[in-house]
Amino acid sequence: MTKPTIKDIAAQSGVSIATVSRVLANKSGSYSEKTAAKILKIAKELGYRKNSAAVDLVKKGADVIALIINATPTNFSTQIIDGIQQRASELGQGVIILYAGNRDHALQHQAIITALGRSVSGILLAAIEPDEEDLTLLKESQIPFCFVSLYLGTAAILAVSSDNRDLAYQATQYLIDQGHTRIGLVGIDEYHTGSQRRIGYQEAMTANHLAPATVLPGDYSYEAGVRLLQAVKDQGLTAVLAASDMVAAGILTAAQQHKIRVPADLSIMSIDGTIICQITTPALTSVTQDFYQIGRQSVNKVMGQPALDFVPVKIVERASVVPPAD
Amino acid sequence: MTKPTIKDIAAQSGVSIATVSRVLANKSGSYSEKTAAKILKIAKELGYRKNSAAVDLVKKGADVIALIINATPTNFSTQIIDGIQQRASELGQGVIILYAGNRDHALQHQAIITALGRSVSGILLAAIEPDEEDLTLLKESQIPFCFVSLYLGTAAILAVSSDNRDLAYQATQYLIDQGHTRIGLVGIDEYHTGSQRRIGYQEAMTANHLAPATVLPGDYSYEAGVRLLQAVKDQGLTAVLAASDMVAAGILTAAQQHKIRVPADLSIMSIDGTIICQITTPALTSVTQDFYQIGRQSVNKVMGQPALDFVPVKIVERASVVPPAD
DNA sequence: ATAGACATTGTAAACGTTTACGCAAAGTGA
DNA sequence: TCACTTTGCGTAAACGTTTACAATGTCTAT
Known part of the structure; x- marks a missing residue:
């Protein structure tokens, strides 16, 4: 009882494999309804399934x-x-x-x-x-x-992708608008995404006549956030822009362990805006990326359809950012 | 400049496609070092890559x-x-x-x-x-x-999988050991996993002469947790066993919005033990599944190797469960 | 020198599809 | 009726590998 092929279907239905193939591939107009019905019926009976390897090959x-x-x-x-x-x-x-x-x-x-x-x-x-x-x-x-x-x-x-430069610029500007001046960028990598964000951050800082304070590299992970809190504290920052929701979460829990109140003592703004932002206490204010749209556009692009290069982000305010205390 | 095949390699190296195939498939012992070297060199030059469709077919x-x-x-x-x-x-x-x-x-x-x-x-x-x-x-x-x-x-x-009956039993027993009696099971589905957990929960309750209080079905999602908090409150539960970390997170944030203190007023125990448990405040006590091991064992099983049916779970205590107030 | 074993290679079939081409039958318009 | 188009189908080649089998040459032990 081996796996049935179009040959088996052809044999049982008394037609050639070419006809079977045409019916199965829905090449409409090149077969009669009658034979199609017969073939489809037999195919179903036999539990026929196309061999993708053969199809791909030809x-x-x-x-x-x-x-x-x-x-x-x-x-x-x-x-x-x-x-x-x-x-x-x-x-x-x-x-x-x-x-x-x-x-x-x-x-x-x-x-x-x-x-x-x-x-x-x-x-x-x-x-x-x-x-x-x-x-x-x-x-x-x-x-x-x-x-x-x-x-x-x-x-x-x-x-x-999102426009990482712009994303970081917007986020930094938002923090500045809240009154922060000692702002750090935490958890970014040292490659493309990270350096694009770094540039946006720096541009926003200098545009507002602030000295870019601190960039603490990491790997977007929760652990990186936890680990980097010490440096955030040492630098006396009042606000951080976290490279990802996970980094933000790490900073947050580490801060809580150090009795640093968020947002009262430290504001945290997160990049990504996944459901993680709702789970933490306080909920994380974020610059939210439209990942679904990024996905859609990327298949457009790879299939040669018109597509966006950059998908817009938006800032969603939750509870982790307030004006600085002093 | 079409994609090179073994035929091209054969032509360039002056051997048959069979030999090329043997070299490329590493059928050691059936070709000489010398030809192998030659073929491999040419293959690399040509940027040859096997056509998996053809391989799979044959x-x-x-x-x-x-x-x-x-x-x-x-x-x-x-x-x-x-x-x-x-x-x-x-x-x-x-x-x-x-x-x-x-x-x-x-x-x-x-x-x-x-x-x-x-x-x-x-x-x-x-x-x-x-x-x-x-x-x-x-x-x-x-x-x-x-x-x-x-x-x-x-x-x-x-x-x-984990032994869901046992998992729920252990978790429920843990809650009981902490002194809880009004315990609910929240967010499970109505299919296999959910009903297995329900049984373990009920067994633990009756084994301790407690009336199984409440089972609130859901779909393992954060939103389900948020939505079901009201019922948890209405039932006057002092502890819940959440069907997943996400459900637990949902219950937690909803509770905080209702000014219900966790764990003082409500203890939450979560099933899964992913990183989510560390992110929330308070951190979630959980019965943690060994997903990595489940993955490994499942390939063993599907490949006909000896494998576990059930992978052990373990309880990890964090901060969301304490004895009841009263 | 001879038989056998072994190492290395080639020939050709096979895997299960799709599809160009050709052919017969049936339909169409004059 | 004829010429032509359309419909439905079959024949056979092609896709890029693997591998059974056969062929050749070399080596070893007598």
């Missing part, structure tokens, strides 16, 4: 978008995935997700290789910082790829 | 495990994925993740079809409640499948 490529994603300490991924999946299915594309571990280089590379080997119709890289090798691999592959939630700083490489 | 199946996962409101997924990925790669299997949306039936079904069409070597279903149709589809497919973090109540179907 069609030279799968109608599938590969999404490579790493285990970011932060958890915006489901919204991105939702957006991608939705838009992809509107365009008749499936989605397979390849997991690149936790900034694990080998896994990341492996995932790219896998995607290329499957001749997918597009590759999406979410929150992935590529190295040179990955990049040339992708470029030479002839298959379109697009970075998601990461902007490499050049229009030559497809990408959809 | 090999009748891919060395890949498909993981079907839904967008659970709770976020234990990355740990499960980590475990799966790790163990899979130890066994020489790749992993592709198929996203089943948010308990979206059509998508769920679609994902199963896709996995079957790709003749993967195993299918893992994480936190998926199957319907009859899905189940027969899987059973008839001849390819092994295993539920992850969900036990269907019969040994006939492969599954790896």
Whole structure:
């Protein structure tokens, strides 16, 4: 009782495999209703299922978008995935997700290789910082790829993200408008996203004649937030812009352990705006990214449709930012 | 400049495609070092990459495990994925993740079809409640499948999870040991996992001669927790066992809005033990599941290796449970 | 020198589809 | 009636690998 093929269906229904294939592929207009009905019936009886490998082989490529994603300490991924999946299915594309571990280089590379080997119709890289090798691999592959939630700083490489410079500028300006002057940027990485945010932060500070106080690098994780609180305290900051909701949460709980009151003694503004912001006490004021939209736009882009480069952010006020005490 | 195949390599190196294939597949002992070196060099120069479709076709199946996962409101997924990925790669299997949306039936079904069409070597279903149709589809497919973090109540179907009955029993007993008598179970679903937990809860209550007070069904989400607080209050409970960290977080923030002090007025014990438990104030005491291990064991199981059915849980005390006030 | 074992390679079939091409039958317009 | 188009279907090639089998050459032990 082996897996049935179109050959079996052909045999049982007394037609050629070509006809079976045409019916099964819905090439309407090239078969009669009668044979179609017969074939479909037999196919169902046999429990027939198309062999995608065979289809991909002859069609030279799968109608599938590969999404490579790493285990970011932060958890915006489901919204991105939702957006991608939705838009992809509107365009008749499936989605397979390849997991690149936790900034694990080998896994990341492996995932790219896998995607290329499957001749997918597009590759999406979410929150992935590529190295040179990955990049040339992708470029030479002839298959379109697009970075998601990461902007490499050049229009030559497809990408959809928030405008990190602007995002940080807005957030910093918001803090300044509240009356803060000793503001730090905490938990950013040292790569593209981080440096773009750093620039926005610095621009906002100098535009308001404030000395850019402190940038404390990290890796967007909860633990980074916890660890960096000491430095925040030492610098005598009255407000911080946290690189992610997780960093914000880390700073918050660490602050509470140090008897630093939030927001009375320290205001925290978070970047991302996931549900984490509602869970903490106090709830975190954030500059919220539209991850769902980022997802959608990225499949547009990788499929050659018109798409946004930057998806707007918005500030949502919750309870973790107030004017400084002094 | 089309994508190079073994044929191109064969032509350039003056050997047959069979030899190229053998070298590229590392069939050691069936080729000489010299030709291997030559072939590998040319392959690299050409930027050759195997066509997985062709390989899968002739090999009748891919060395890949498909993981079907839904967008659970709770976020234990990355740990499960980590475990799966790790163990899979130890066994020489790749992993592709198929996203089943948010308990979206059509998508769920679609994902199963896709996995079957790709003749993967195993299918893992994480936190998926199957319907009859899905189940027969899987059973008839001849390819092994295993539920992850969900036990269907019969040994006939492969599954790896925590022992939900025992988990709920332990948690309830813990609350009782703290002196609570008016204990509710909040946010569970009405399917397998939920009813197993309900049983454990009830057993613990009756074993301690307490009337099972209240079971408030939900969907494991933050919103469910928020919504159900009113009922918790109305029932005059002094402690709740929340179906997930997200539910617990929802109950907590809603309680704070109602000026109910946690844990002084209401103790909250959470099921899952993800990082969410550390983020809230107070931190959530939880019965913590070992999701990483669940992931690992599930690939063992689906690959026919010896594996645990139930992965032990442990109670970790944080700050959200204290003895009742009165 | 001879037989057998072994190492290395080539030939060709197979995997399950899609699709260009061709052909017969049926329909259409004059 | 004829010429032509359309409809429905079959034949066979193609996609890029793997692998059974056969062929060749080399080595070893007699």
